[in-house]
Amino acid sequence: MDTEFERVQYYVGNPGENYFIVGRLQLELLQRNGCTPDSHVLEIGRGCLGAGRPIIQFLNAERYVGLEPNVWLLDAVLGGPPDTRGLFAKLGRVVGGVSRVLQETGSFQLP
Numbered sequence: 001m002d003t004e005f006e007r008v009q010y011y012v013g014n015p016g017e018n019y020f021i022v023g024r025l026q027l028e029l030l031q032r033n034g035c036t037p038d039s040h041v042l043e044i045g046r047g048c049l050g051a052g053r054p055i056i057q058f059l060n061a062e063r064y065v066g067l068e069p070n071v072w073l074l075d076a077v078l079g080g081p082p083d084t085r086g087l088f089a090k091l092g093r094v095v096g097g098v099s100r101v102l103q104e105t106g107s108f109q110l111p
């Protein structure tokens with residue numbers, strides 16, 4: 001393991017190519033159950049965006065909310081694949097502060 005991104009993949013249990021395969025499978029499950037780009041998706045335990053990455057790419061902007069107590073996992077994702085910063089831009093302001101919002105208020109209002 002050379003990078004923080006690789007270390008967090010091990011932490012959440014899907015290292016290497018599995019990180020991408022398991023993420024795509026989770027998006028496929030959502031699609032088979034009627035998820036469209038205009039759907040809203042709430043992920044409890046987003047980890048390092050293994051599922052979040054393909055789901056955010058599929059959804060329209062600001063349709064994904066990922067909750068995660070280990071906020072440092074998201075920092076490590078920034079050192080991941082080159083398209084990552086584009087993903088964060090698509091999230092807008094909704095997810096960036098969710099962990100902090102939960103820590104401060106103990107609740108979160110879906111859009």
Ligand SMILES: C[S@@+](CC[C@H](N)C(=O)[O-])C[C@H]1O[C@@H](n2cnc3c(N)ncnc32)[C@H](O)[C@@H]1O
Pocket residue numbers: 012013014023026043044045046047048049050051052067068069070073
């Ligand atoms: C197996 S990982 C899955 C990560 C992500 N869903 C994925 O598909 O790659 C489970 C994640 O749930 C988080 N978690 C554990 N307890 C939680 C809780 N009570 N509320 C929200 N997330 C939690 C962990 O920190 C971990 O990142």
